[in-house]
Amino acid sequence: MPDTLSQTFAALADPTRRAMLARLADGEASVSELAEPFRAEMSLPAVTKHLKVLERAGLITKTKQAQWRPCKINPLPLKDASDWMQQYRRIWEESFDRLEEYLKTVKAKKKAQGKKNDRSK
Amino acid sequence: MPDTLSQTFAALADPTRRAMLARLADGEASVSELAEPFRAEMSLPAVTKHLKVLERAGLITKTKQAQWRPCKINPLPLKDASDWMQQYRRIWEESFDRLEEYLKTVKAKKKAQGKKNDRSK
DNA sequence: CGGTTAATTAACCACATGGTTAATAATAGT
DNA sequence: ACTATTATTAACCATGTGGTTAATTAACCG
Structure with a gap:
């Protein structure tokens, strides 16, 4: 039961x-x-x-x-099941935020890299 | 699998x-x-x-x-599971609305009944 | 090395799940 | 009353789940 x-x-x-x-x-x-x-x-x-x-x-x-x-x-x-799940909403939103943050730093790095490689004629 | x-x-x-x-x-x-x-x-x-x-x-x-x-x-x-469930949100909200509606009619009826029984001295 | 701690694997058991075919129930329609 | 339609029940089978105890692996610590 x-x-x-x-x-x-x-x-x-x-x-x-x-x-x-x-x-x-x-x-x-x-x-x-x-x-x-x-x-x-x-x-x-x-x-x-x-x-x-x-x-x-x-x-x-x-x-x-x-x-x-x-x-x-x-x-x-x-x-009821959906309400139970909403407990975890905070967590997946946080993890999405962290992912966004990470992608931002990657992009920034790429840009710097791009500059470094910019020897266009 | x-x-x-x-x-x-x-x-x-x-x-x-x-x-x-x-x-x-x-x-x-x-x-x-x-x-x-x-x-x-x-x-x-x-x-x-x-x-x-x-x-x-x-x-x-x-x-x-x-x-x-x-x-x-x-x-x-x-x-993902939560997103799947949201499909049904419409349904439970509708059913909640219907319940509310019903309770309203019941209350209205009770009131009428109350009036009918009001033979207070 | 030897002992302790943390965790997994192996082998087993009872019971639930998801499917089958064959039989049964219940209702409709003529 | 008979037949067709809708759905369930019964009996069975293979596999998965949730648990056990006992043995094993892996890492630390003195």
Whole structure:
């Protein structure tokens, strides 16, 4: 019984499931509609399993409509995961700043080098 | 060999590894320093394995210093994962707006109800 | 050299994950 | 009632994950 955040990240750690979420971002879809892009690569039960992972993570909710199971995206866990990540924003921005700084010094050096080599006729 | 994003999310799907990242956000730390908070819960080889997962995901880099292996956080994959998530920002903001709207109508209804029940003497 | 500290590797185990095929359920439509 | 469609469940398999203990490597220190 892992915590919510772990379940969310685990659910996102699969390209098939991320593609399904992307599809659901455009609106509800039934299981077979979600399965359609993967029909060549995997069977329907495999799709059902992926959806179950997304459901247990709270990223989607399945409803009933005749013999269809329309799925709907639930963005809350995504927001929570995103909020968690923002903790580290400071760090990647710092590291980007350091990179910028470094590139500036490299460019400065290059310029000096250029001058040194400037024996144009 | 899963894609980068999958490896990142998989690495983040474990509270121990997230705690290690949090520690590394405050600066470099050796393996045993990183292990310290977990000494009661798990052995050193377990820690080594977690670090290997983080390393393969590109979230940390290990260097050498005598018999120590100082680890440093590398925020790039975190930024990429965060950027990916921002796709869904629209959705959770929309759903928040809908919730707000709903709460407004509920409050309005409550008020009306209150009036109806107002037979104070 | 010999001992200590830091960390990894090896070998193993239980359990989860991602897939399969075959069988089953549930609803719609005629 | 029968058949087709949609989806799930069951049973199975290979591989990955998270942990263990014991052995090994590598560097320092006296």
